[in-house]
Structures are given as C-alpha cells and as structure tokens.
Amino acid sequence: MLRFASRFMNIWTELSQRGLLYQVTDAKLEALLTQEAFAVYCGFDPTADSLHVGNLVPLLGLARFQRAGHKPIALAGGATGLIGDPSGKKYERQLNTREQVAANLACIRKQLEKFLDFTPGRYSAKLVDNAEWLDGFNLLDFLRDIGKHFTINEMLSRESVSSRLDTGISYTEFSYQLLQAYDFYYLAKNYGCKLQVGGSDQWGNIVAGIELTRKLLQTQVYGLTFPLITKADGSKFGKTAEGTTCWLDPARTSPYKFYQFFIQTDDRDVVKFLNYFTFLPQEEIVALAESLRLQPEKREAQRALARHMTELVHGQEELRRAEAASIALFGGPLERLDERTLLEVFSEVPSFSLRRSWITDGKLLVDVLVETGIESSKAAARQSIQGGGIYINNERVCDVRERLSESRLLQGKYLVVRRGKRNYYLLGVAE
RNA sequence: GCAGGGGUGGCCGAGAGGUUAAUGGCACCAGACUGUAAAUCUGGCGGGCUAGGGCCCUACGUAGGUUCGAAUCCUACCCCCUGCACCA
Known part of the structure; x- marks a missing residue:
C-alpha cells in the first residue's frame, strides 16, 4: 500500500x-x-x-x-x-x-x-x-x-x-x-x-x-x-512516408513500416516523442537526448523510439523481425544475405511475387515497377530510373531498358527493389 | 429574383484568340550533400509509345457555337461568392 x-x-x-x-x-x-x-x-x-x-x-x-x-x-x-x-x-x-x-x-x-x-x-x-x-x-x-x-x-x-x-x-x-x-x-x-x-x-x-x-x-x-502532437516541420503527425496513416493493426501497417515510421523521426521531434510515447524513465531519455546532441548520426534516440514502440504495439518477435529486415536492407550489400534472413525480410517489407516467365522472358523492369505498384505509371517509372532513383539489390539501375534476369536474383529467387533512399520492396519468384 | 464577381492541373494562383501540357508558389517524387534527420541546391511532377531525338492522346465547370486556330470570343445550362431586393 x-x-x-x-x-x-x-x-x-x-x-x-x-x-x-x-x-x-x-x-x-x-x-x-x-x-x-x-x-x-x-x-x-x-x-x-x-x-x-x-x-x-x-x-x-x-x-x-x-x-x-x-x-x-x-x-x-x-x-x-x-x-x-x-x-x-x-x-x-x-x-x-x-x-x-x-x-x-x-x-x-x-x-x-x-x-x-x-x-x-x-x-x-x-x-x-x-x-x-x-x-x-x-x-x-x-x-x-x-x-x-x-x-x-x-x-x-x-x-x-x-x-x-x-x-x-x-x-x-x-x-x-x-x-x-x-x-x-x-x-x-x-x-x-x-x-x-x-x-x-x-x-x-x-x-x-x-x-x-x-x-x-x-x-x-x-x-x-x-497536448496535440505537433511536428517541427509543421506537417500532421501520424502519416507514413507514403502519406497513409500509421495504424496499429499489422494488417494495415506492417510492423516493418511501423518501425520505419518511428526510426525516420526528425531530430527535432524525437526527444518529445520519447516522452510522449514511451515508458522510458527520464534518465534514459536524457541520456538519449545527449547522444542525439553529440552523435546525431548514430540516431540512437530514433532507434530507441522505434524499438520501444514496435515492441509495445507488435511484441518482441515482430520487433525482432522488423529490426532484422531494416538492418538487412539498410545495412549495405545484399548478396551476402542468407535465405532465412531474406525470407524474414520478405515477410515484413512490401513484397510481390514474380512469375518465373518474367525472369526467363526478361520482362522490362519498367513494366514490373508499374505492375507491382511501386510506380504509378510507366512514365513515372522511367523518370525514376532516369533520375537515378531506382535500385536493384542496392545497385543503381541506369538504363530504362533494364530487364529482369536470372543473374540478378538473390538466392536464385529474390530481387530487392529500392525507390529513392528508403523505400524497399522485395520481389520473389513464385515457384 | 436583380446586379456584380468567379469556377484553370493534388491545392493556391497567373494567363484573356495562335511558340500553351498551360508562368509562379505549396505539396509530392528523385538526385547531390548527409545520418533511413533537417536545411540547402538540382531535376521531375496528366497519360501512352520511344534507346535517344521525338511522336501521339487527354485536359482549363458542362454542352454546344464562332474561327484556319479557343482556357481565352458567343449561347445555354450547372455550381460558388458578394451586395440588394423578396419572403418572414
């Protein structure tokens, strides 16, 4: 008592x-x-x-x-x-x-x-x-x-x-x-x-x-x-990068996206959000604020926020998967990823299946981008490629005539497509 | 009902017969710099075809019309705003 x-x-x-x-x-x-x-x-x-x-x-x-x-x-x-x-x-x-x-x-x-x-x-x-x-x-x-x-x-x-x-x-x-x-x-x-x-x-x-x-x-x-949650840049809080609401339901917003939502928090907002959203004690928040001030590039505060929130809303296991997927994708070369990791990434990141025939027929990447919804039209897809904004397995695509090919596949069946700096999609060949 | 103003691309807002897919701003997308941050700078931003250059289609409230040619002129209709009147 x-x-x-x-x-x-x-x-x-x-x-x-x-x-x-x-x-x-x-x-x-x-x-x-x-x-x-x-x-x-x-x-x-x-x-x-x-x-x-x-x-x-x-x-x-x-x-x-x-x-x-x-x-x-x-x-x-x-x-x-x-x-x-x-x-x-x-x-x-x-x-x-x-x-x-x-x-x-x-x-x-x-x-x-x-x-x-x-x-x-x-x-x-x-x-x-x-x-x-x-x-x-x-x-x-x-x-x-x-x-x-x-x-x-x-x-x-x-x-x-x-x-x-x-x-x-x-x-x-x-x-x-x-x-x-x-x-x-x-x-x-x-x-x-x-x-x-x-x-x-x-x-x-x-x-x-x-x-x-x-x-x-x-x-x-x-x-x-x-208080009303405000953001330093004046935009409305709660929208993901694509402009959709960040939901708690994993069927609407995957744990990966949820994690990404918080990890991309503006430096100017992150301490406030740690206070608003987490149960972390003041000492820890103060320590994270200090880390943010001294080593902002480490983004420890953002990571703590994303971890805390993903675990709170989706649980430990989903946090592990979201984090593993994030580390795999944002970590550098993808060729070394083993199939197990790829499968996990696959389950988290927006993903699409490819027909085997698309590979063997060498389907145009532009068409694939449109069919998967990564780009809204062929014109847009071409512009993205020409502007250097499309990557396959973290390697920039420089030719709008790029076609799918067997040699690009990771583990013989996966293709990681990135649009811009941080939008990842995973394509897998359906067997 | 009368008078006046107006409806343009996601939003705001220019254009007032022809180099107009339509100035500019915001938003958005990408690139550079970085740190999956911000700021800044650069490019893109209706759609289709094209390696490229380019070609084609659809668009300025709706429907017609005048013109070689219309977002721009005319007619009708719809909707919004502002005064005034009417009604109470």
Whole structure:
C-alpha cells in the first residue's frame, strides 16, 4: 500500500515531466491524485477498424495512470461512433453504418485490451461501450433529463461547434457533446469515475461532462487533456512516408513500416516523442537526448523510439523481425544475405511475387515497377530510373531498358527493389 | 429574383484568340550533400509509345457555337461568392 501511495504522487510529476499536461480543469487535481486511487476514463470512437499512432498518447496516458496505481476505464464509443465527434473536424463527416461501427468496435476493443492490465484486482482496467447505456435511450427522456441541463449558448460556444458555424454543422454532430457528457456522468455514477482524460480537442466535451455530473450528482469530477502532437516541420503527425496513416493493426501497417515510421523521426521531434510515447524513465531519455546532441548520426534516440514502440504495439518477435529486415536492407550489400534472413525480410517489407516467365522472358523492369505498384505509371517509372532513383539489390539501375534476369536474383529467387533512399520492396519468384 | 464577381492541373494562383501540357508558389517524387534527420541546391511532377531525338492522346465547370486556330470570343445550362431586393 505504501508502494502505491508513493506511486500516486508520481503520475502528475510524470505527466508534467513528459510534457503531457496540457490543460487541467482544477488545480486541486495534482494533490487529489496523490491521495486516492482515481477511476480514470478516456474514450475512443470506432471511426475505423483500427487505432492509429495518434491514439497512442491518450491510450498510453491511461496506461500511465494505471501504472501509477489508478484504475483505467477505456470507453469504446459504440454509440458516439454512430454520431461523429465534430471536435477537430473542419467539415461534417459522413455517418458510418451501424454494421461498420459494430465491426470497427470489435477490432478496437481488441486493440485497447492490449495496452491495459485486466488482471483482476483493485487496479484492474475496465473496457466499456457507451452503446450499452446510450443506444435505446428514449429521446424524450434524454431531452427532458439531460438536454434541459445545457443551454444552447454554452453549446454554441464550444470550439468544436463555433469553428464550424461558417462551414456548417448538423444537428447530429452538434449534439455529440451531450452524449459524451452523459458518458462521464454515467461512469461517475456507476463506476465512481472522477477523471476524464483525452486529447486537447476533447476539452469542451470533458467540461460538458463535468458540469452535467455536478448538476445531476452534486459531485465534483475532473478533466485533463494531453497536448496535440505537433511536428517541427509543421506537417500532421501520424502519416507514413507514403502519406497513409500509421495504424496499429499489422494488417494495415506492417510492423516493418511501423518501425520505419518511428526510426525516420526528425531530430527535432524525437526527444518529445520519447516522452510522449514511451515508458522510458527520464534518465534514459536524457541520456538519449545527449547522444542525439553529440552523435546525431548514430540516431540512437530514433532507434530507441522505434524499438520501444514496435515492441509495445507488435511484441518482441515482430520487433525482432522488423529490426532484422531494416538492418538487412539498410545495412549495405545484399548478396551476402542468407535465405532465412531474406525470407524474414520478405515477410515484413512490401513484397510481390514474380512469375518465373518474367525472369526467363526478361520482362522490362519498367513494366514490373508499374505492375507491382511501386510506380504509378510507366512514365513515372522511367523518370525514376532516369533520375537515378531506382535500385536493384542496392545497385543503381541506369538504363530504362533494364530487364529482369536470372543473374540478378538473390538466392536464385529474390530481387530487392529500392525507390529513392528508403523505400524497399522485395520481389520473389513464385515457384 | 436583380446586379456584380468567379469556377484553370493534388491545392493556391497567373494567363484573356495562335511558340500553351498551360508562368509562379505549396505539396509530392528523385538526385547531390548527409545520418533511413533537417536545411540547402538540382531535376521531375496528366497519360501512352520511344534507346535517344521525338511522336501521339487527354485536359482549363458542362454542352454546344464562332474561327484556319479557343482556357481565352458567343449561347445555354450547372455550381460558388458578394451586395440588394423578396419572403418572414
């Protein structure tokens, strides 16, 4: 018990040191968190069938609370996902069908479970779905019992709504804040939840929940937000090099790509990200920051970040494979790679199978690039080759007439294609 | 409804009858320098064919028209913005 008491004291400091405290609804929260175990909740709407790296800050935030001895409640928004949160959105979103939301919900529940500890006990995490109490809520009851506590004036003043008054917002999305407010009230009443955390765009929704809870339960509950993740170059965080979202689902973003996503982090962002995303202690982060300053070319901080994140999300084995693939590809000459390594690389890197006949017939590389989707058109493929941007087995291709040939194959059946500095693809001959 | 302004390549934005696949900026891709980072510089950036030089097709809201020739002129239609009016 003593051990936990001291841990309570740490969560605030920990969040603060990591730069994860953005806004708090009440300055007293710091002291309160040291005095008792809080039930802390954070919601995730099933807008896709996977969470993405951007969801990690609040999700790991919950995990940090649990590690500090508090009780996390992850809420999957089976109901709110049907409505659509206008927060942070510039335009009205298209509604997902009930089937889609249900399917997404199932996937997201599984992902949420991976990051929290559900072993029974005082600090055991809980996973709830707000459809349980919101779906089927009688409209007239809702308007009378809940709606009456909100004025249009305050609802309009929320950033998520006011910023949309020019472009338009539907009544549906406008109502979202009431649903989330009700969630907080419901969790406070039934689970003793006293704190809601979330991204900074959730501030308005959180405050709405605090007010509703105060009115209905005469209970004071609290809110805390994490900062929006920004990048030094001003681009939006969470997109891979190809411009696609970096998902947690390995079927959407392979562990290799996931690892690559983090290892390519800008020097200017990497220390911040170590703080935001990892559980590494301050001393280690400070040491990595020092390494970055003195020997940036070693990229130890990036490596630590990539390792930590890949292991956290995909597990040790996938980390090993992603790292092995990265080392093999970025390490230099490929001829020496043994088949086992190649096979591992094959399983991680975007890969395609080649027909034996393509080799024997000497198919044009340009056509192969297009058929595999490495290049979008033959014109583009030719330009890449002419610009010196295409490599086979890390050797630059200098002739647009390059054809596939037996002699190029590694281990008699593999071909490593690289586009630019860091985009690797593995082609293997199908037997 | 009336008046005015406008719809151009992923985005912004020039062009106002002919060297215009269409200036420029952003984004994006590649190259050089490096460290799978940044900054900078260079090249590319509708598509197809071509070793190369080049050839061809499709594009400036939509549909027609005038012209040897149109993103540029005319007509109709659609959509957006800004005033005014109407309605309440």
